[in-house]
Amino acid sequence: MNYRAVETTDEYVARLETGADWRAEIEALAAEVEAEAAWFTALGAVQDAELWFYDQDACEYYPIDLAEPLEVASCVGNVSLLDDDRFAHTHAVLSDPDGIAYAGHLNEATVWAGEVYMRVFEEPLERAYDETTELDLWL
Amino acid sequence: MNYRAVETTDEYVARLETGADWRAEIEALAAEVEAEAAWFTALGAVQDAELWFYDQDACEYYPIDLAEPLEVASCVGNVSLLDDDRFAHTHAVLSDPDGIAYAGHLNEATVWAGEVYMRVFEEPLERAYDETTELDLWL
């Protein structure tokens, strides 16, 4: 396993803007505070969402469209550099009016309300292509 | 987006008491350590649970009753002041004997076992009515 000790430079709480994109808002926060590596957890609700599932045989992402309001029961992710841009790798668990849970890699979602806690690390995390998984991974 | 840098004053781990209410226990911990702003993650199991789903059209919460023992696969939330009282905004993912997941805003749940990690922030977070979502939001 690859690992690295990290030093936290700053910690933030943020409220995501109603109507904006969930992941873009997290990337905007990272840009605003000049984070090139960060870890976050979050909760809230969205008006719709597009999850992605990674097919480990085809090594491709497939979208799952959820065209209804959903709670964000859990959101965990991190900020790193991907091709020199900030990328918020974001996984989420969403839930519908019956409490049924849908989950996966969150590509986009329209914020209803979102509360985020982010820790910013001193040293950048940079993603690079991994031949085994065909994913862009850090470390 | 609204955001704020936070300073952590203390960190805690806690074990929730079997038979007590999950969210009330987190609020009791916050009261015990005099936290007026905090972030937490948790895991464990409950004997039953009441989730809430927010209807974004009606701007009302609807309850989802789960009258059976469930694992708490994820719990993320924060403590803030709501009308001068400590409020633990708590989202959770629960699961049944088949591993099926239910999720949402956790209103109440009877603790079977619970393990919590909480960071306490120096400056209070205070909730106020938001006209767009009709929710009480901080920042």
Added chain:
Amino acid sequence: MNYRAVETTDEYVARLETGADWRAEIEALAAEVEAEAAWFTALGAVQDAELWFYDQDACEYYPIDLAEPLEVASCVGNVSLLDDDRFAHTHAVLSDPDGIAYAGHLNEATVWAGEVYMRVFEEPLERAYDETTELDLWL
């Protein structure tokens, strides 16, 4: 409720190795950095998984086998000492190609890709048998 203030000695990010066991990798990280108490959150994907559900009447765990690739939408847990060995108590929310979520206590899972954030606490957490729940709990 039992609780304890904790002091973080170090923080780490780690990338779990493809093909290894998810929980064993977290325990290997804890061993590598000599952690006897830690808290972690994680995300990624696995090639298969075995979840456990705790039957609160029988006071026994029952396995739930998931023999397919799944996203790890959320993973929350902690490291403590159990009979003098490091034990990573790990709960996870997994999801399939349709976004359906499965969740519970994660016993084992074959890593596809995994990203972990871990905080190491100065003082060990030690699990001991609890008569009420017949679980090994700390504090």
